[in-house]
Amino acid sequence: MTGRGSSLVRAGFALALALGVTLALVAAAGAPPVATLLVMLTGSLGSPTACLRTLSAFAPLLLCGAALCVTFGANLWNIGVEGQITLGAIFCLWLLRGAGDLLPPDLAVGLSLGAAMVGGMLWALLAGVLRTHGRVHEIFSGLGLNFVATGISLWLILGPWKRPGMASMSGTEPLPPVLHLPLWGGRPMSLWGLLLALAGFVFVAWLLRRTFFGLALSAVRQNMTAAGRLGLRPRRRMLAAMGLCGALAGLAGGILVAGLYHRLIPSISGNYGYTAILAVLLASGSLRALPAACLFFAVLTVGSIQLPLELSLDSSLAGVIQGVLVLTLFAARRLWPADTRGGA
Amino acid sequence: MDVVLSHIVKRFGAIAANDDVTVHFAAGRIHGLLGENGAGKSTLMRVLCGVVSPDAGTLTVDGRDYDGLCPEQAARLGIGMLPQDPLDFPPLRVWENFALGGGQVLARREARGRLAAVCARMGFTLPPDVPVSRLTVAERQQLELARLFDRDVRLLILDEPTTGISPAQKEALFAVLRQFVAGGERVVALVTHKLAEARELCDQVSVLRQGRLAGAFVAPLDPPAILSTMFGAETASLAATPPPPPPPLDAEAVPLVTLSNVAFADTKTVLKHLTLTVRPGEIVGLAGISGGGQETLLRGLAGIAPTVAGSLTVAGQALAGRSLPHFLRAGVHYLPASRMEEGLFPGLSLLDHLRLAFPEARHEARAIFANRCVAGFHLTNVPDAGAASLSGGNQQRLLLSLVPDDTRLLLADNPTRGLDAASIAQIWEHFRARAAGGAAVLFFSEDLDELLAQAGRVLVFYNRRLVADLPAGRFDAARVGELMTGRADGQEERA
Numbered sequence: 062m063t064g065r066g067s068s069l070v071r072a073g074f075a076l077a078l079a080l081g082v083t084l085a086l087v088a089a090a091g092a093p094p095v096a097t098l099l100v101m102l103t104g105s106l107g108s109p110t111a112c113l114r115t116l117s118a119f120a121p122l123l124l125c126g127a128a129l130c131v132t133f134g135a136n137l138w139n140i141g142v143e144g145q146i147t148l149g150a151i152f153c154l155w156l157l158r159g160a161g162d163l164l165p166p167d168l169a170v171g172l173s174l175g176a177a178m179v180g181g182m183l184w185a186l187l188a189g190v191l192r193t194h195g196r197v198h199e200i201f202s203g204l205g206l207n208f209v210a211t212g213i214s215l216w217l218i219l220g221p222w223k224r225p226g227m228a229s230m231s232g233t234e235p236l237p238p239v240l241h242l243p244l245w246g247g248r249p250m251s252l253w254g255l256l257l258a259l260a261g262f263v264f265v266a267w268l269l270r271r272t273f274f275g276l277a278l279s280a281v282r283q284n285m286t287a288a289g290r291l292g293l294r295p296r297r298r299m300l301a302a303m304g305l306c307g308a309l310a311g312l313a314g315g316i317l318v319a320g321l322y323h324r325l326i327p328s329i330s331g332n333y334g335y336t337a338i339l340a341v342l343l344a345s346g347s348l349r350a351l352p353a354a355c356l357f358f359a360v361l362t363v364g365s366i367q368l369p370l371e372l373s374l375d376s377s378l379a380g381v382i383q384g385v386l387v388l389t390l391f392a393a394r395r396l397w398p399a400d401t402r403g404g405a
Numbered sequence: 406m407d408v409v410l411s412h413i414v415k416r417f418g419a420i421a422a423n424d425d426v427t428v429h430f431a432a433g434r435i436h437g438l439l440g441e442n443g444a445g446k447s448t449l450m451r452v453l454c455g456v457v458s459p460d461a462g463t464l465t466v467d468g469r470d471y472d473g474l475c476p477e478q479a480a481r482l483g484i485g486m487l488p489q490d491p492l493d494f495p496p497l498r499v500w501e502n503f504a505l506g507g508g509q510v511l512a513r514r515e516a517r518g519r520l521a522a523v524c525a526r527m528g529f530t531l532p533p534d535v536p537v538s539r540l541t542v543a544e545r546q547q548l549e550l551a552r553l554f555d556r557d558v559r560l561l562i563l564d565e566p567t568t569g570i571s572p573a574q575k576e577a578l579f580a581v582l583r584q585f586v587a588g589g590e591r592v593v594a595l596v597t598h599k600l601a602e603a604r605e606l607c608d609q610v611s612v613l614r615q616g617r618l619a620g621a622f623v624a625p626l627d628p629p630a631i632l633s634t635m636f637g638a639e640t641a642s643l644a645a646t647p648p649p650p651p652p653p654l655d656a657e658a659v660p661l662v663t664l665s666n667v668a669f670a671d672t673k674t675v676l677k678h679l680t681l682t683v684r685p686g687e688i689v690g691l692a693g694i695s696g697g698g699q700e701t702l703l704r705g706l707a708g709i710a711p712t713v714a715g716s717l718t719v720a721g722q723a724l725a726g727r728s729l730p731h732f733l734r735a736g737v738h739y740l741p742a743s744r745m746e747e748g749l750f751p752g753l754s755l756l757d758h759l760r761l762a763f764p765e766a767r768h769e770a771r772a773i774f775a776n777r778c779v780a781g782f783h784l785t786n787v788p789d790a791g792a793a794s795l796s797g798g799n800q801q802r803l804l805l806s807l808v809p810d811d812t813r814l815l816l817a818d819n820p821t822r823g824l825d826a827a828s829i830a831q832i833w834e835h836f837r838a839r840a841a842g843g844a845a846v847l848f849f850s851e852d853l854d855e856l857l858a859q860a861g862r863v864l865v866f867y868n869r870r871l872v873a874d875l876p877a878g879r880f881d882a883a884r885v886g887e888l889m890t891g892r893a894d895g896q897e898e899r900a
Contacts (some may be wrong), residue, residue, distance in 0.1 A: 159698055211526035269588050276753075290709075290739065290747065291761055291807075292730040 072197065072343070072350065075393035076357075082389040083382055090381075092374050097382075104367030105360040116332075117251075117321055119359040120258040121313040122147070125337035126344075126355050128259075128263040128309035133346055134269055136282040137300040141188050141203025142334030144210035145307045149314025150329045151214060152180025157240050157319070158222070166239040173240075174257075174315040181311015182304045189303030199303075207334075215327055222325065232326035242320035251320030258316070261309050266348045268305075269272065277303060278397040291347040310334065336362065339387055361386065406432050406467060406483065406559040406592050414464035415448055422448040422615040423459070430560060433589035435582060436605035438596045440635055441825045442797070443648035444483040445616040446596045447489070450562045453594070454486040485558035489565045491545040491642070495538035499548060500716050507551030523551045527581055538796040541694055541890075543574040561585060562594045567602060569695050572886035579606050599854070600631055612736065613850045640827050648833060651861030651877060652803060652841065654684055658883035661685045661845050662706070662814055667725070669705030674869050677717070679876070681864075683845045685813075690850040690860025693889050697866040699849045700742075703816045706847065707739035710730030720813045736813030736844075740820055744800040752795035755786060755803060758833065762807040777806040783831070798828040805835060815839055821855065833859055857882060867891045 084094040105115045125142050132139035139229055141162050156176040191197040191327040219228040269275040280288045281295045288295045317329055336358050343357070344350035361383055368374045368382075415423040422445045430436050438446045449458040453464065455474035464471045466482050474482070484612050493502045504516035517533055524531055529547045536841045539544060546566060552559060563582075567575045576843040583606075597603055602611050604626045619807040632641040660682035668677040679811045683689060686778065691699035704710040705715075710727040722735045741747035750758065759774055760767035771788060779782035782802040786795060795803060801824060808815065815836070821829040829875045836846045836859075850856040859861065863880045865873040865888040873888050887893040 271761070273767060276757060276760055276767075279753060280757075282752050283752050284746075286747050287750055288761075290730060290741070292733045293761065294730065 069350070071345075072353075075343075075390045078393040079386050079389035083386045086385050087378070087382065090378060092378065097368065097372060097374070099104075100367050100371045101364030101382075101388035102359070103364075104371070105364035111363070114270060115356075115359045115363045116255055118362050119356055120254040121317060121331075121333045121371065122337050122340060123258045123312040124261050124309050124316070125333055126340045127348075127350050128306040128313075128340045129337055130265055130269065130346065130351065131278070131302050131309075131347060132306045133341060134275070134278045135299050136285075137189075137192070137299060137302060138198075138200045139185065139188070139203055139303060139306050140200050140335075141185065141206050141212060141337065142306070142337060143183045143330040143332070144207040144311045144334075145310035146205070146314040146317070146334055147207075147210035147214050148184040149177035149181040149311025149403045150325055151210075151217065151314075151317045153177035153309065153315035153318045154236075154325050157236055161236070161240050161389075164231060170240055170319055173319055174312060177311045177315025177318070178308040179311070181306040181314060185303045185307020186300060189300045193299055202373040210330075211328065213330065214325060218325055218327060230327055234294060234320070234324065236319075236323045240319070241323055242316065250314070254316040254320040257312065261312065262348075262352070265309070274298075274301070283369070324385055343390060357401040406430075406590060408467075408560055408592065409463075409465040410449065410453060411463045411465065413449060413452055414460045414462075415445075415452060415457060416460055423452065425614075426462075426618045427613045428618070428621075430592045430594055432592055433586055434577075434585055434604055434608040435595060437595040437603040437610035438594060438613060439598070439600065439603050439610050439631065440613035440619075441598050442823050443825055444598075444613040444635075446598075449613070450564060450594060450596055451485060453479070453560075454484050454562055456486075456582065458698060470896060480556065483557060483559035484562070485553040485556060486562040487546065487549050487564065489568065492544060492547055493537050493543070493548065496536060498534050498536055500533040501529050502537050502548060503533075503552055503555070504554065508556060508673040509641065519555050520551060521553045526585070527551065528577075536805045536877045541574075542569040545572070545580070546570070546578065546682070554585075560592045560594065562596070564596045565598070565599070565601070568597070568828055571890045572692070572853065572882050573890065573892070573897075575602075575668065582606065583899070600626075600628055600635070601854070603631075604628070636826050646835070648859055651688060652686065653862075654686055658684045661720055662855070663716075663718040665716045667705070667717050669701050669710045670700040670713045671704055671771075672709035674698060674701045675713075676705065676871075677714070677867055681871070683814075683847065685845055686694060686840050687727070688859065688861045689848070690842050690856040690863045691847060691866065692853065692856055692863055692885050693849070695851065697868075697889060698869040698871070699864070700818060700865040701850060702864075702866070702871075703739065703818050703847060706814065707737055707816050709739065725857075736809075736811055738808045738812045738815050740801075740808070740815070740899050742805055742818035742822060744797070744804055745792075748804050749792045749795075749800060752791055754789050754791060754793075755784075756788045758792060758803060758807060778803065782806055782835075797823045798825060801828065801832065805832070813844050815844055815846045817846065819850055820848055821850065821852075829855075829881045834856070846896030853882060853885065857885065865889050 075230060084098065087097050088094045103111065105111055125146065129139060130141060153173045153176055156173040157169060160172065164172070181360045184206060186201040188199050191202040192199045218233055224234050242253045269278065277293050277298055278401055280293055281298050285295045313333065314329065322329065340354040340358050341351065344354040366381055370377060410426065410428045413423050413426045414421065426445070426449055430491040438449065438580065448457060455476040455478055459475040461482055464474060492604050494505070500517050500520055502513045503520045504511040504513070520531065520533055527550070528553060529853045531544060531548055531551065537548065538813060540548065566578060574746055580718060586593055595603070595607060607624065609621065610626060610631070612631060614635060622631055635641065662683040664679045667679040679702070689703060693699040703712055703845045705712060708724065708727070708729040708731065715725065716723060717725045719735045719737055724732055724735060745751060755778065756774060758772045766773060774788045782805055784799055784800060784802045784806065786799055791802065801820065836839060840846050857880060861877050863875045864871055865875065865885055867889055868891060
């Protein structure tokens with residue numbers, strides 16, 4: 062069986078099992094299982110608006126998923142993607158607030174996305190340096206920095222960047238429309254966000270598959286000692302991977318600010334960082350399967366929002382469904398493990 | 406005790422490690438199992454002591470037939486094995502290890518008493534309260550033997566027991582084994598790839614080759630006949646031919662490597678006060694008990710263990726305190742003993758290894774593979790195969806292919822460990838060619854015979870100190886053995 066075929070079959074098996082367990086749980090909770098499934102599907106794919114909403118979740122997920130493929134490529138668990146998204150959003154808004162009036166709007170928006178990438182990169186490099194030079198594992202520093210990033214964004218929303226006259230958890234003052242990323246037919250979804258996400262994904266695929274940098278990263282992942290002995294400077298490569306991952310996650314944050322919310326809101330990262338980790342794991346690190354895995358999680362996220370509205374189910378059930386689905390998926394993958402050979 | 410292995414077959418995947426092997430271990434005899442690495446000796450012994458169950462064949466112990474044994478059964482029958490690497494708990498004390506020696510765990514008083522009794526009977530000196538991590542390899546062997554003797558083992562299997570011990574310690578071990586079988590009741594099975602050892606000790610030998618029984622001989626053993634049974638006629642002549650004498654060195658040549666009062670700090674050992682020069686064309690053997698400091702010298706010269714004091718110059722470049730890439734640029738290359746763990750990328754293809762080692766020529770990786778790996782080192786795998794699938798010999802061939810041609814200083818830690826005779830001969834030929842081309846080769850081998858045969862100069866280490874620097878013609882096994890176990894002081898022999 063080819064690697065591609067077997068990974069598709071494995072994913073299919075995992076999905077079927079996860080769906081079965083989840084529907085059983087939904088039934089046990091007293092909800093109609095088939096109706097629940099249909100509501101989730103129509104809520105995410107049933108109308109053009111629903112599709113656009115799903116795509117607006119898909120874009121940051123794909124960007125963060127591609128970003129994580131870079132760090133997983135170097136055997137780094139960059140759990141700090143959430144914080145990197147948040148810092149990207151903050152840097153983006155900072156530039157738009159500061160320079161939005163001085164520069165031509167298109168240039169300002171473009172620069173703000175660049176600033177978002179710088180913000181995410183710096184936040185990721187902080188975790189990276191702690192790992193390579195401070196022997197702090199990136200899981201701990203990433204998690205810690207996520208909390209710090211949330212703290213910074215709350216402080217900005219309630220403090221220096223609060224709306225005139227009142228501080229509100231609903232976020233900062235909205236940006237003027239000229240500073241928005243161009244919208245797609247007036248709907249709350251920027252085509253640019255999706256294009257940038259696809260471009261980021263293609264870039265990562267090219268980098269990991271076709272360049273010496275990608276080969277050196279997989280050498281670091283396979284055997285850091287041997288990579289050092291060959292003079293491949295593994296610590297530098299790991300920092301480069303962290304920086305690049307952070308830049309892409311920061312770009313996702315910038316797209317969320319300039320293309321979707323048009324302001325900074327609390328928890329702007331919206332769990333996209335954590336969800337992207339799950340998507341990469343679901344795709345077994347395979348770049349080919351990553352878009353499908355991201356789409357799956359986008360559908361799940363957007364579709365479950367409709368459950369309380371349409372079926373009067375307790376809103377916590379949506380979270381339970383997501384959690385059970387994901388857990389069963391991974392349990393199923395254990396039951397049918399991937400081959401242990403590396404290589405994305 | 407009388408044990409017969411009849412028509413034993415053991416397969417691992419497509420490979421038959423044992424293919425229809427029949428051996429009779431008769432009471433009162435020391436029975437040698439000879440064969441080169443990978444011939445199937447260890448597998449056969451693991452079948453005998455119940456660790457591996459055979460796919461076909463019968464074991465007959467004192468007239469009773471078994472299809473296979475489990476370890477507890479083998480222990481009850483009195484079959485015990487001294488493995489190649491000691492199976493002990495280094496942080497625990499000697500008596501604690503003895504008390505945990507298989508079967509029922511002994512209480513403190515009983516364990517100490519029985520340990521003292523066994524030691525008195527066999528002439529061992531094992532301090533009961535010292536942690537095992539502080540023992541030498543020979544003492545750890547004695548501890549294992551003491552446990553086996555205490556359990557009243559009657560068929561004792563030893564797997565390459567002379568690796569890492571000195572010639573004097575080897576003599577002591579052989580005396581113990583002769584005493585063990587002297588009563589005419591017990592049996593020793595000695596696994597070895599060294600004919601000299603078998604000749605010295607064994608009453609009879611069975612020779613394995615590629616998993617099959619290739620021949621059986623009774624003492625006095627005839628070396629040429631056994632060698633060609635072990636290797637086949639062609640390789641036997643290779644293995645029997647002593648290496649050519651080292652070419653005379655140009656005394657006027659500028660030293661390639663200069664160490665002046667250097668200290669290397671490795672993870673566990675610090676090696677201090679090293680003053681030394683190595684000239685181009687030298688093949689220097691580093692002798693020492695494992696952990697004696699010779700590995701630290703290799704890792705220090707390679708830039709892996711940092712130079713923390715003194716000055717180190719290689720090919721005119723001052724390298725003390727510099728990072729590993731500086732060493733690589735100066736033409737220093739290190740071949741690790743654990744090839745897969747420190748040298749290779751298990752999930753990457755052979756071509757990817759070449760691309761990583763020669764980045765500037767990465768688009769011609771296939772041509773490099775044909776030139777270096779296939780033509781140069783007879784690497785037989787397909788270039789797109791993963792490194793994880795390589796045999797030990799092919800791992801070393803791949804690693805050698807990754808050494809740049811302009812390497813000035815080649816450092817090798819146990820370069821031939823676990824390899825077959827043809828590969829070993831090929832590796833030494835390659836090292837001699839490198840030296841003839843103006844490089845210097847420093848190597849450590851746990852096999853002292855090999856080390857003395859191949860080296861043109863020997864540095865002896867004891868207790869993390871360089872104790873002797875012996876030029877060609879000034880070293881022999883007995884002398885080096887005494888120096889590396891600290892029984893002789895080598896101060897006057899520093900060059």
